[in-house]
Amino acid sequence: MLEHSTELDRAFHALADATRRGILERLSRGPASVSELAKPYASSLAAIQQHVQVLEASGLVVTEKRGRTRECRISSDAILRVEHWLSERRQLWERRFDQLERLLEGEGNPVDPKHSKSATKKGKK
Amino acid sequence: MLEHSTELDRAFHALADATRRGILERLSRGPASVSELAKPYASSLAAIQQHVQVLEASGLVVTEKRGRTRECRISSDAILRVEHWLSERRQLWERRFDQLERLLEGEGNPVDPKHSKSATKKGKK
DNA sequence: CAGGCACTTAAGTAGATACTTGACTTTCAG
């Protein structure tokens, strides 16, 4: 993977770091400046600013310069797009799994009880 | 971040690679062996196997050795946990945002039309 | 049981990453 960085690449990469997730947690409680974001951490301000840049490049965070400070905010839209990618894959798999289960039940075969919970909550069609 | 790798760290890191996301997409359509997963890619089998190891370490994929092949499957549970982390942060932010908006409306102040869509769908209390 | 298939392990490498320190640039307060 040394090539085209998609939005998802950047978003997941941004999320794959505990410091950046911590910044997102802080921002989920309201906007903050770079130095406010840096306070909980031992690292240098420059390090946190670089994290903010990564978050902004990923779209998960938007920022705006206000005088000599920079206001950082979460972008729900970008987070939603990541959530959707995940839930689509998961639902595709779960749907397939449930179909298979119904098929086995129809044939009278027993089903692995380890998974039966996800089967019992389907009332579709 | 050179220290404790949490489940989220590993999951997001696993997701931050297009090849691994491709593997997940393939697995969302059903289980597969390592060499089946490798087919669409130009890389060596060893490379794909390493990706599978990363995915398994993250919990997003579970595998089971069957004879001389290894069957790989998606774990919805692990994906769900990642989805939850994201949606909780997003919802926290959206709730805060909507509260602020209601507050401003109460004072008769205009609201940034760029965001008004998320304001109009709240009828709570 | 010989040979092959499907991984697995190991070692090595080029290219990212996360951090640091230090030098600016802007802005705002006095």
Add this chain to the structure above:
DNA sequence: CTGAAAGTCAAGTATCTACTTAAGTGCCTG
């Protein structure tokens, strides 16, 4: 105007990562 505050930019460095090739290991098949 002066200086401190809040960022920003630029190197430089220690790690990490994704890949590769080469050499196993264990399980079938003929």
